[in-house]
Amino acid sequence: MIINSTQIRVRYADTDQMRVVHHAKFLEYFELGRSSLIRSLGMSYAELEARGVSLPVIEAFAKYRRPAFYDELINVESRISELPKASLRIEYQVRREDKVDILAEGYTVHGFLNSSTNKPTRAPAYFVEMLERGMRGEFHQYSGQE
Numbered sequence: 001m002i003i004n005s006t007q008i009r010v011r012y013a014d015t016d017q018m019r020v021v022h023h024a025k026f027l028e029y030f031e032l033g034r035s036s037l038i039r040s041l042g043m044s045y046a047e048l049e050a051r052g053v054s055l056p057v058i059e060a061f062a063k064y065r066r067p068a069f070y071d072e073l074i075n076v077e078s079r080i081s082e083l084p085k086a087s088l089r090i091e092y093q094v095r096r097e098d099k100v101d102i103l104a105e106g107y108t109v110h111g112f113l114n115s116s117t118n119k120p121t122r123a124p125a126y127f128v129e130m131l132e133r134g135m136r137g138e139f140h141q142y143s144g145q146e
Contacts (some may be wrong), residue, residue, distance in 0.1 A: 002080040002134040004037035007097070008145055010072045017069035026062050026104045031090045033076035034108065037090070041134045043127075053124055055088065055110040062106035073097035083121040087111050 015026045035045055048055070068074055077093045087109050094104040114121045 002037065002041070002131065004033065004040045004078050006033045006036040006076045006078070008032060008074050008076060010068055010074060012052060012068055012070050013033055015070045021068040021070075023062070024062055026027045026064070026090075026094060026106070027108075029074070029076050029094055029104075030060075030062070030078075033078035034090055036076075037052065037078040037080070041130050043130060049115065050128070051124070051126075053121070053127070054113045054115050056113055057108050057139045059109035060106070061071065061108075062104055064104050066101050066103045068094070068103050074103065075099060080131060080134070083128055083135070084103070085110070085118065086122055087097055088123065 001032060008029060010021055013020050014028075016022055025105075038048070039044060045055075073096070075095050075097065077095070079091045080088070081091070082089065089107055089109050091107045093100055093102055112121050112123050112127075113119070
């Protein structure tokens, strides 16, 4: 299993008049967690796309348990528990900084798309190898120069 945690400070623009985070923002928080998880393995989304592969969301689910409020620090924990073949599932838990209460949880499923043909493809070998290293605990900080 690969687990990554991303800290976010809730912006005023993310909230309604009661300073409660709007439910749709949690999907954006999932996206931030997903990008951070991929980067922690040694690759950015931009690099993946430059190699001709995109990861469109083909399914998304969120369950809201407790509200998050303006200016709170929250943590998005993103997890990959299975190696992909034709799709990649990433699970998320959003908690306050104290990591006690779950505010929201859910998942996204991503297909692999060949950017030049816009047709589905299998997970590229280099991507699967990167996830295998992550599952063995071999994390790598992305430098932006790889």
